[in-house]
Amino acid sequence: MPDTNGHNGTPAGDGPPGESKLAAVLAEAKAVQARAVEELKTTVKAPAKTDVWKSILRVKHDETPRSRALGVLSNVFLHLHPAKINRDAVAYNYTWGMGGMTFYIYITLVFTGALLMFYYHPSKVIAFRDILYLENDVPFGKLLRNMHRWGAHLMVIMVELHMFRVFLTGSYKKPREFNWVVGVLLLVLTLLLSFTGYLLPDDQLGFWAVTVGTNMARATPLLGHDGPFGPQMGMTAFNDVRFGLLGGSIVDSNALLRAYIWHCVAIPIIASLFMIVHFWRVRKDGGISGPAPMMLESEIKEPKKV
């Protein structure tokens, strides 16, 4: 019968029983470490070959056009893009990338706006104090505020350039007329976002801009008390469209609260919904309009000689 140390019938080594057990554990740990290093190397070299990757993208991982298309279609994020597109339609010198950049800036504005909400109270006197606090005391507060403010200006410029390129390429024509109309609504919503945001710092600039803007509203035909047929419709300074916008007959605390709710809740929700429709329609109208597809010289096959 072999000599054992009394544990699981393992033969005892030369040294004391505890020492041989320790050696075995150390050897096993070294083997695990070597395996981990080996696996890490493979993961870094070819992440697409790991089980984690394959569990996320559940398609064949070869480079055939079919597998690549399936890879796009079966992924929740990638499926927003078409599986195949005309190469020339997405050329920067055709789209200027303006629609995409407008959307990117919108996302940045939503993100920085949500952070600004942590520091801002839509209340007279306190609002302007919050802005001073943000500018002078909050770490990176000035950067945050300016990212939001300059981003807003940039979005207006981008939307207009996007609209200009759609016009230049005639992309408003059949079958894209409806998407042009959705685009016009997005333009109006973008301008409204800018306008409602302008009052929020409650500084002189915002106060007078909103005073001028809402004074224009009181001259609206039928709905404004100073507009054509307004008085005949029974409009007064206390029930017309300006009163509805301001929540009163002067630019005051109610106007600030209304601007805040329109700016931070209502318009972003409406604009996001219209953007979803806008992108969906781009797909349904056959993708970005684009110039007629062209072939590369290398793609032209010689006709078979018979």
Ligand code: HEM
């Ligand atoms: C918030 C504002 C907007 C966003 C985020 C947006 C986004 C986009 C994106 C990403 C595309 C794909 C092609 C490209 O990038 O150029 C697109 C296409 C289009 N957009 Fe906009 N857009 C906006 C406003 C507008 C406006 C103001 C108009 C016109 C009044 C408009 C009309 C169109 C049309 C007709 C297409 C299809 C163009 C084509 O097929 O070539 N969009 N938009």
